[in-house]
Amino acid sequence: MKRYYQPEIETASREEILKIQNEKIVKQVRYVYDNVPYYRNLMDKKGVTPDDIKSVDDIKKLPFLTKDDLREAYPYGLLGTDLKNCVRIHSTSGTTGKRVVAFYTQHDIDLWEDCCARAIVAAGGSDEDVCQVCYGYGLFTGGSGLHGGSHKVGCLTLPMSSGNTDRQIQFMMDLGSTIICCTPSYAAYIGESLAEKGYKPEDNKLKAGIFGAEPWTEEMRREIEKSLGIKAYDIYGLTETSGPGVAFECEEQTGMHINEDHFYAEIIDPDTGEVLPEGEKGELVFTSLDKEGFPLLRYRTKDICILSRKPCSCGRTHVKMSKPFGRSDDMMIIRGVNVFPSQIEAVLLNEGYPPNYQIVVDRVNNTDTFDIYVESTPEMFSDKVSDMQAGEDKLKLAMRSMLGIGPKIHLVAPKTIQRSEGKAVRVIDKRKLH
Numbered sequence: 001m002k003r004y005y006q007p008e009i010e011t012a013s014r015e016e017i018l019k020i021q022n023e024k025i026v027k028q029v030r031y032v033y034d035n036v037p038y039y040r041n042l043m044d045k046k047g048v049t050p051d052d053i054k055s056v057d058d059i060k061k062l063p064f065l066t067k068d069d070l071r072e073a074y075p076y077g078l079l080g081t082d083l084k085n086c087v088r089i090h091s092t093s094g095t096t097g098k099r100v101v102a103f104y105t106q107h108d109i110d111l112w113e114d115c116c117a118r119a120i121v122a123a124g125g126s127d128e129d130v131c132q133v134c135y136g137y138g139l140f141t142g143g144s145g146l147h148g149g150s151h152k153v154g155c156l157t158l159p160m161s162s163g164n165t166d167r168q169i170q171f172m173m174d175l176g177s178t179i180i181c182c183t184p185s186y187a188a189y190i191g192e193s194l195a196e197k198g199y200k201p202e203d204n205k206l207k208a209g210i211f212g213a214e215p216w217t218e219e220m221r222r223e224i225e226k227s228l229g230i231k232a233y234d235i236y237g238l239t240e241t242s243g244p245g246v247a248f249e250c251e252e253q254t255g256m257h258i259n260e261d262h263f264y265a266e267i268i269d270p271d272t273g274e275v276l277p278e279g280e281k282g283e284l285v286f287t288s289l290d291k292e293g294f295p296l297l298r299y300r301t302k303d304i305c306i307l308s309r310k311p312c313s314c315g316r317t318h319v320k321m322s323k324p325f326g327r328s329d330d331m332m333i334i335r336g337v338n339v340f341p342s343q344i345e346a347v348l349l350n351e352g353y354p355p356n357y358q359i360v361v362d363r364v365n366n367t368d369t370f371d372i373y374v375e376s377t378p379e380m381f382s383d384k385v386s387d388m389q390a391g392e393d394k395l396k397l398a399m400r401s402m403l404g405i406g407p408k409i410h411l412v413a414p415k416t417i418q419r420s421e422g423k424a425v426r427v428i429d430k431r432k433l434h
């Protein structure tokens with residue numbers, strides 16, 4: 001079985017990768033300068049010309065691009081080529097403002113699908129596999145990305161899209177799916193539904209899952225691995241840079257290899273914009289190295305993570321990014337304390353609760369309120385108020401020691417928190433809604 005989809009690139013030496021990157025960046029910057037007036041303007045304002053960019057070391061001279069720029073340039077302002085050369089668009093859900101629309105030429109689709117194919121092979125996939133894709137198809141990149149990757153690997157591809165969980169399970173069991181691709185919250189839901197139908201983890205043929213598109217903790221990984229009887233791999237990406245597959249996990253499960261021949265990664269201090277050394281935590285910034293339709297230079301993702309060049313036992317040489325600790329914009333500041341939803345998830349799962357919860361933050365009389373609704377399991381659920389109260393008190397204590405502040409915990413009956421088929425909505429911050 002193949003260990004790598006493109007071994008010559010995935011295991012290339014550092015020098016070889018740098019050589020590829022240096023050649024590509026010179027061309028990509030020139031291409032953007034010549035074809036994207038919006039970015040040319042940013043470069044002119046900063047006094048940088050394509051001639052100043054001779055290698056990836058010079059990337060730090062370039063101006064940043066932010067989500068606000070994407071909104072301002074909507075829809076065509078960052079297009080890198082004639083529309084007639086583009087064959088597809090994808091778009092973000094637009095929950096936090098105007099949608100982002102990304103354009104793809106056939107070349108862009110090819111390199112994106114290669115990245116997803118690398119991820120599938122890293123998860124043990126081959127042409128012997130049945131790959132059930134239950135990310136949403138359509139404008140969202142999840143379905144199409146993994147679908148294309150699965151085709152390239154030669155898996156039998158089940159283009160399920162998300163939702164209709166009974167049908168997902170029927171196909172999974174009848175056709176013997178061996179790999180499943182979806183959001184981690186949907187994977188947890190499928191695991192729960194399988195158990196409810198009386199299936200044990202060993203009853204299905206699944207061996208691996210490729211999960212991403214939303215933050216998830218190591219505790220959640222263990223939960224999913226147990227309930228589905230699989231090894232769960234992380235995959236990362238964003239619409240702006242093409243979609244899933246910008247980075248993916250290998251069997252070591254200690255971070256995701258960034259496809260460095262296509263994307264150059266930097267970590268910056270989100271406040272000052274200064275580039276941080278390897279190993280420091282900060283905002284991830286990507287520069288595409290060979291995109292045509294929607295090339296982005298120094299795009300600030302808002303995802304907070306750490307890069308590592310520690311050698312990996314899988315043999316891949318590309319730099320690894322940690323799981324994002326959260327986004328700089330989903331960090332909540334509650335009564336002055338920084339709180340990430342991932343910290344809350346870790347405490348809940350460590351305390352034996354299922355991964356079904358919702359965080360509600362509000363402001364009453366100028367004071368932040370902080371409530372967490374947590375589903376209990378049928379075994380934990382009790383008619384006795386004192387039992388439930390004891391559970392809430394214990395959880396509050398555990399939260400306080402992790403977060404530094406104590407939320408109000410509401411233990412609710414099993415099955416009362418809405419399940420997610422795509423990206424889960426974990427936080428309702430009513431302060432932003434007022």
Ligand code: DLL
Pocket residue numbers: 092093135141142143211212213214215216234235236237238239240243244245301303323324327
């Ligand atoms: O979520 C692309 C994708 C699809 C990735 C399927 C993986 C699998 P967007 O909808 O544009 O694209 O959302 C991008 O989702 O900036 C992160 O904040 C978050 N995200 C994506 N993957 C992960 C992950 C897709 N593995 C935004 N862990 C990104 C944590 C993730 N967060």
